[in-house]
Amino acid sequence: MADPMKVRAQMKGDTAEIRVLMSHPMETGQRKDNAGNTVPAHYIQSITIDVGGKRVIQGQTATSISRNPVFGFRVKGVKVGDKVVINWVDNKGDKRTDEAMIGA
Amino acid sequence: MDALRRTLLKGAGATGAIAAAVAAGVLKPSQVLASEYNRTAFEAKDLASALRNIGAGSATDSNAIVIKAPDIAENGAVVPVDVVSNLPNTISIAVLVDKNPLPLSGAFDFANGALPDVALRLKMGQTSIVEAVAKTADGKYYKAKKEVKVTVGGCGG
Numbered sequence: 001m002a003d004p005m006k007v008r009a010q011m012k013g014d015t016a017e018i019r020v021l022m023s024h025p026m027e028t029g030q031r032k033d034n035a036g037n038t039v040p041a042h043y044i045q046s047i048t049i050d051v052g053g054k055r056v057i058q059g060q061t062a063t064s065i066s067r068n069p070v071f072g073f074r075v076k077g078v079k080v081g082d083k084v085v086i087n088w089v090d091n092k093g094d095k096r097t098d099e100a101m102i103g104a
Numbered sequence: 105m106d107a108l109r110r111t112l113l114k115g116a117g118a119t120g121a122i123a124a125a126v127a128a129g130v131l132k133p134s135q136v137l138a139s140e141y142n143r144t145a146f147e148a149k150d151l152a153s154a155l156r157n158i159g160a161g162s163a164t165d166s167n168a169i170v171i172k173a174p175d176i177a178e179n180g181a182v183v184p185v186d187v188v189s190n191l192p193n194t195i196s197i198a199v200l201v202d203k204n205p206l207p208l209s210g211a212f213d214f215a216n217g218a219l220p221d222v223a224l225r226l227k228m229g230q231t232s233i234v235e236a237v238a239k240t241a242d243g244k245y246y247k248a249k250k251e252v253k254v255t256v257g258g259c260g261g
Binding site: 076 | 141181182183206209211216217218223224225226227
């Protein structure tokens with residue numbers, strides 16, 4: 001199981017800013033290790049964000065997203081205290097779900 | 105026996121309810137976010153076929169899509185990019201790097217109040233054009249681009 005995500009969700013005026021840092025190697029499948037063997041691709045393929053029980057973001061990602069991916073999104077029509085649920089799934093089927101609350 | 109029948113009925117009922125909701129226009133198909141991984145597009149090895157495989161082969165150039173990225177990135181392993189679409193009813197944004205081995209980096213759908221704005225960090229092997237594609241609710245595609253110069257490539261790990 002991967003390390004927990006770091007999530008920051010904060011209201012700025014009428015818009016919530018959601019930033020998430022995911023802990024993941026994001027191997028491209030093109031890199032070689034010290035012994036010259038190709039390191040197999042291992043990367044997050046899918047992310048979803050739900051706020052207050054509604055799906056707001058659905059994303060698909062490739063190997064060219066940097067290691068330990070950081071994403072930032074903005075959501076309107078939500079409020080302080082709404083629950084934010086973020087989920088990712090990688091190409092090996094590993095997954096992780098973390099929750100946060102929108103802060104003031 | 106009875107329990108099985110009940111489960112089957114429940115399953116059928118749920119599917120029926122979704123179909124009814126779609127028919128009634130409560131759930132518009134465009135609002136049901138796609139979940140199938142677009143492998144063909146993500147594995148496309150050049151920009152043109154990646155664009156074609158996300159349906160944006162004939163996207164119109166638009167300056168309403170704003171790409172915020174450094175002119176010169178010192179570290180190609182971490183290039184911060186922020187894409188905002190000012191086109192009304194943008195429902196999806198894709199980000200591509202022309203000269204990367206696999207150009208398509210990410211595609212994001214927005215719903216239920218999410219603004220068409222995505223910030224992410226990209227790997228770039230070399231100096232390249234970064235393209236952003238926005239899809240609007242009427243099914244049209246628009247694109248914008250920005251060149252990012254890379255001094256140290258990001259694909260060596």
